[in-house]
Amino acid sequence: MPSISLRVNGKSLRADVEARTLLVELLRDRLALTGTHVGCDTSQCGACTVHVDGRSVKSCTMLAMEADGREVTTIEGLAVDGKLSPMQAAFAEHHGLQCGFCTPGMVMSATDLVKRNPGATERQIREWLEGNLCRCTGYHNIVKAVQAAAQAGRK
Amino acid sequence: MAQGGIGSSVKRKEDARFLTGRGTYVDDIVRPGQTHAVFVRSPHAHARIKAVRIAEAMKAPGVVAILTGADLAADKVGILPAGWLIHSKDGTPMVEPGHAALVADKVRHVGDQVAVVIAETKDQAREAAALVEVDYQPLPAAVTVTQAVAPGAPLVHDQAKANTCYDWHLGDKAATDTAFAKAHKVVSLDLINNRLIPNAIEPRAAIGEYDKVTGDLTLYTTSQNPHLIRLLLAAFTLGVPEHKLRVVAPDVGGGFGSKIFHYAEDFVALWAARKIGRPVKWTATRSEAFMSDAHGRDHVTHCELALDKEGKFLGLRERTLANMGAYLSQFAPSVPTYLHSTLLAGCYTTPVIYAEVKAVFTNTVPVDAYRGAGRPEATYLIERLVDIAAREMNIDRVEIRRKNFIPKDKFPYQTPVALQYDSGDYEATLASALQKADWAGFEKRRAEAKARGKLRGIGMSTYVEACGIAPSAVVGALGGRVGLWESAHVRVHPTGSITIFTGAHSHGQSHETTFAQLAAEKLGVSTDQVEVVHGDTAKSAFAMGTYGSRSLAVGGTAIVQAIDKIIAKGKKIAAHLLEASEGDIDFKDGKFTVKGTDRAKAFGEVVLAAYIPHKYPANLEPGLEESAVYDPKNFTFPAGCHICEVEIDPETGTTQVVAFTAVDDVGTVINPMVVEGQVHGGVTQGIGQALLEGALYDDQGQLLSGSFLGYNMPRASDLPGYQVGTETTACTHNPLGVKGVGEVGAIGSPPAVINAVCDAIGVRHIEMPATPERVWRAIRDANKG
Numbered sequence: 001m002p003s004i005s006l007r008v009n010g011k012s013l014r015a016d017v018e019a020r021t022l023l024v025e026l027l028r029d030r031l032a033l034t035g036t037h038v039g040c041d042t043s044q045c046g047a048c049t050v051h052v053d054g055r056s057v058k059s060c061t062m063l064a065m066e067a068d069g070r071e072v073t074t075i076e077g078l079a080v081d082g083k084l085s086p087m088q089a090a091f092a093e094h095h096g097l098q099c100g101f102c103t104p105g106m107v108m109s110a111t112d113l114v115k116r117n118p119g120a121t122e123r124q125i126r127e128w129l130e131g132n133l134c135r136c137t138g139y140h141n142i143v144k145a146v147q148a149a150a151q152a153g154r155k
Numbered sequence: 156m157a158q159g160g161i162g163s164s165v166k167r168k169e170d171a172r173f174l175t176g177r178g179t180y181v182d183d184i185v186r187p188g189q190t191h192a193v194f195v196r197s198p199h200a201h202a203r204i205k206a207v208r209i210a211e212a213m214k215a216p217g218v219v220a221i222l223t224g225a226d227l228a229a230d231k232v233g234i235l236p237a238g239w240l241i242h243s244k245d246g247t248p249m250v251e252p253g254h255a256a257l258v259a260d261k262v263r264h265v266g267d268q269v270a271v272v273i274a275e276t277k278d279q280a281r282e283a284a285a286l287v288e289v290d291y292q293p294l295p296a297a298v299t300v301t302q303a304v305a306p307g308a309p310l311v312h313d314q315a316k317a318n319t320c321y322d323w324h325l326g327d328k329a330a331t332d333t334a335f336a337k338a339h340k341v342v343s344l345d346l347i348n349n350r351l352i353p354n355a356i357e358p359r360a361a362i363g364e365y366d367k368v369t370g371d372l373t374l375y376t377t378s379q380n381p382h383l384i385r386l387l388l389a390a391f392t393l394g395v396p397e398h399k400l401r402v403v404a405p406d407v408g409g410g411f412g413s414k415i416f417h418y419a420e421d422f423v424a425l426w427a428a429r430k431i432g433r434p435v436k437w438t439a440t441r442s443e444a445f446m447s448d449a450h451g452r453d454h455v456t457h458c459e460l461a462l463d464k465e466g467k468f469l470g471l472r473e474r475t476l477a478n479m480g481a482y483l484s485q486f487a488p489s490v491p492t493y494l495h496s497t498l499l500a501g502c503y504t505t506p507v508i509y510a511e512v513k514a515v516f517t518n519t520v521p522v523d524a525y526r527g528a529g530r531p532e533a534t535y536l537i538e539r540l541v542d543i544a545a546r547e548m549n550i551d552r553v554e555i556r557r558k559n560f561i562p563k564d565k566f567p568y569q570t571p572v573a574l575q576y577d578s579g580d581y582e583a584t585l586a587s588a589l590q591k592a593d594w595a596g597f598e599k600r601r602a603e604a605k606a607r608g609k610l611r612g613i614g615m616s617t618y619v620e621a622c623g624i625a626p627s628a629v630v631g632a633l634g635g636r637v638g639l640w641e642s643a644h645v646r647v648h649p650t651g652s653i654t655i656f657t658g659a660h661s662h663g664q665s666h667e668t669t670f671a672q673l674a675a676e677k678l679g680v681s682t683d684q685v686e687v688v689h690g691d692t693a694k695s696a697f698a699m700g701t702y703g704s705r706s707l708a709v710g711g712t713a714i715v716q717a718i719d720k721i722i723a724k725g726k727k728i729a730a731h732l733l734e735a736s737e738g739d740i741d742f743k744d745g746k747f748t749v750k751g752t753d754r755a756k757a758f759g760e761v762v763l764a765a766y767i768p769h770k771y772p773a774n775l776e777p778g779l780e781e782s783a784v785y786d787p788k789n790f791t792f793p794a795g796c797h798i799c800e801v802e803i804d805p806e807t808g809t810t811q812v813v814a815f816t817a818v819d820d821v822g823t824v825i826n827p828m829v830v831e832g833q834v835h836g837g838v839t840q841g842i843g844q845a846l847l848e849g850a851l852y853d854d855q856g857q858l859l860s861g862s863f864l865g866y867n868m869p870r871a872s873d874l875p876g877y878q879v880g881t882e883t884t885a886c887t888h889n890p891l892g893v894k895g896v897g898e899v900g901a902i903g904s905p906p907a908v909i910n911a912v913c914d915a916i917g918v919r920h921i922e923m924p925a926t927p928e929r930v931w932r933a934i935r936d937a938n939k940g
Contacts, residue, residue, distance in 0.1 A: 138836045
């Protein structure tokens with residue numbers, strides 16, 4: 001079984017993985033990082049979005065082996081010293097989540113957007129979030145949260 | 156107002172865990188020694204099972220057990236029941252074929268469960284499942300309702316002649332026919348209320364666990380109502396008494412109705428766990444969810460509205476074929492009947508109504524309640540008829556509604572279809588929505604869009620719905636097989652913090668916050684001092700759970716009643732401490748005061764005295780916790796007005812919703828932030844139904860829209876921001892005056908969208924979902940005409 005080394009939420013680790021193991025399976029089943037969710041089997045829903053080397057990736061589309069030597073951040077690694085990240089805080093402030101299932105992927109995806117495009121318009125936010133499905137919020141408050149986090153970041 | 160009490164947008168207590176990945180959904184749970192289950196499902200819509208061969212699969216690595224329909228039959232367990240009995244016009248009961256959790260004789264839809272493979276790992280179970288050989292003899296399938304009732308159609312169940320489950324009616328046929336005969340104008344319409352797939356983003360999951368020593372069984376499941384699942388397991392599917400059964404629904408990732416029902420997989424996980432003596436875990440793939448979660452809607456309807464020459468409604472008739480799918484899911488029989496035709500008066504004074512609904516079996520996934528359940532279908536047909544009547548009689552769309560509204564001084568209002576509306580002010584929500592949406596300024600926007608080559612349209616719906624389900628006696632008289640009350644237990648701890656145990660279940664609704672607000676309001680405590688416990692039959696008392704927008708109206712009322720008992724007991728204790736008579740004690744802002752004096756005891760002092768009863772009334776039990784049960788006296792009747800504005804590209808038929816306004820009367824609002832969020836979500840599902848979503852089967856009964864690639868879910872980029880507002884008339888029969896908000900968005904919005912599309916392109920009707928192709932064809936056909 002191939003062995004890989006990677007950093008997950010700042011911690012270095014080694015893991016033996018089957019060649020077919022997906023990154024999301026490594027995270028959830030082996031590392032017990034269950035904040036990353038699986039909502040579909042066609043890479044449409046985005047609930048499994050994490051950061052790999054700082055860029056958002058649907059962890060169901062990536063083999064664990066491809067994460068060899070890379071830095072993975074999951075929703076569990078976003079808050080620093082127990083303090084919510086600006087994006088997490090904005091989701092709470094603007095009621096950008098209801099059942100919470102899509103939320104980790106949504107927050108990880110939105111965090112990447114704001115990093116890449118701090119001045120994202122409402123339209124750009126909506127286009128960017130096309131790959132993350134939410135069935136509860138109608139996206140209205142998610143968009144508001146992302147706008148607020150972006151604005152806070154610009155200050 | 157208490158800090159964090161009723162009416163304040165308290166931030167959610169739930170959010171911290173969800174935002175940091177610390178939620179606990181069923182698939183996140185790992186039980187010691189757990190095995191993994193994968194189901195073998197039918198690839199055919201309709202086929203006889205000639206043989207199931209498991210020998211090869213049993214040899215595969217890691218396989219622990221393989222169970223089939225034969226095992227189920229041998230154990231005489233696992234027949235999923237229907238929870239509602241409907242009688243046909245002629246008095247005969249509906250045809251009620253059982254639904255075996257694993258099928259032995261004949262599969263009846265693509266996805267029907269034939270066997271379950273249990274192995275050490277998920278991969279091993281999946282690989283072994285592929286080795287199970289099932290010999291099928293394919294049979295012709297009955298896919299659509301119109302096809303299924305046609306002479307000679309294949310029979311889904313032999314005992315259901317012409318595939319008919321029941322042939323039901325409601326209302327006064329003769330009086331309605333007379334009204335139509337005298338009418339100045341009759342508007343007729345054939346329409347389809349499209350089949351939807353709920354698609355909560357968390358797929359269903361279950362873990363069954365068995366303790367060999369005690370015989371205790373535990374089921375972790377993605378349910379909106381764990382107590383109901385336990386009841387059905389105890390009384391019907393497994394036959395194990397409740398004290399040996401615990402059902403836990405932890406964090407659940409959305410439900411929208413689809414997680415109400417007792418599904419085959421729940422039962423199988425528990426039954427299999429008992430058989431093999433180890434925990435059995437199953438998590439649906441999304442593809443499985445598409446072919447095994449109950450679908451919603453799917454009505455084929457002919458409807459008619461009779462009017463006098465001024466545009467007053469004289470009568471309404473409906474004839475509907477309602478698709479039940481292959482089996483009766485628990486609440487399926489009630490959805491197109493008592494949750495649907497009883498709403499056909501809408502907001503209007505229509506004096507006579509007659510509805511005929513035939514429920515039909517087909518070789519498709521079972522259909523049951525999905526956000527709105529019956530009421531979106533009623534609202535859609537009414538509001539489409541009203542718009543067409545306005546158009547054909549050259550009456551303004553707003554005026555025809557106003558002319559027919561039930562006036563606000565006519566409540567309580569008895570409709571001709573059984574319901575009595577307790578309160579409402581339809582003019583208020585209409586006026587507010589018109590103003591917010593700038594209805595009056597629309598023609599300017601239409602002209603501006605035209606200059607850009609776009610067709611802009613505006614549409615509205617004014618709706619009323621019935622929720623807060625429901626008075627048990629009424630439900631029982633109509634065929635419901637359960638009571639629909641709700642329970643609460645409120646425990647005040649010695650140092651003054653509070654735990655509320657509720658039978659309602661939160662899977663997005665924010666109960667942990669809003670129910671805490673009820674305690675804050677009533678007891679003058681901070682919401683931080685209140686914890687809400689739900690989702691575990693071992694913790695809360697029996698109750699019916701969350702659906703039909705009932706959690707607050709029914710469950711919240713039970714909480715308030717329990718809190719009132721706490722206050723009443725607290726007054727006794729305070730009277731003793733203050734050496735006053737009980738009748739002279741007031742409780743306000745967290746203080747027990749002797750009337751007309753400044754002598755007072757704080758809530759915390761009284762609580763402490765209850766637990767350290769050194770100076771305490773004789774004949775009063777120490778401690779401070781109370782239970783209450785609330786059985787509502789009537790349904791609640793939220794209502795409102797939704798206005799949609801669309802722009803259509805005539806070259807491509809693409810429709811963009813450019814503005815959407817919803818003004819709803821949901822009764823007293825506990826948390827405006829949460830209420831707005833519920834409306835946003837409901838409206839989005841309604842826009843999804845109107846423009847994007849639709850389950851598609853081919854004529855063999857294959858589900859073509861079987862994944863997120865083939866089923867068009869609303870995405871952020873499809874939608875505008877929303878304008879929402881509330882206008883409040885209090886519910887008159889519960890102490891909070893609340894009505895419910897979970898479903899209004901999905902009920903009011905589809906006709907507003909379709910009315911806007913029809914307005915934009917100038918057609919009489921277009922079917923949902925109004926896809927670019929349909930819209931493009933409609934424009935082309937209109938131009939031809």
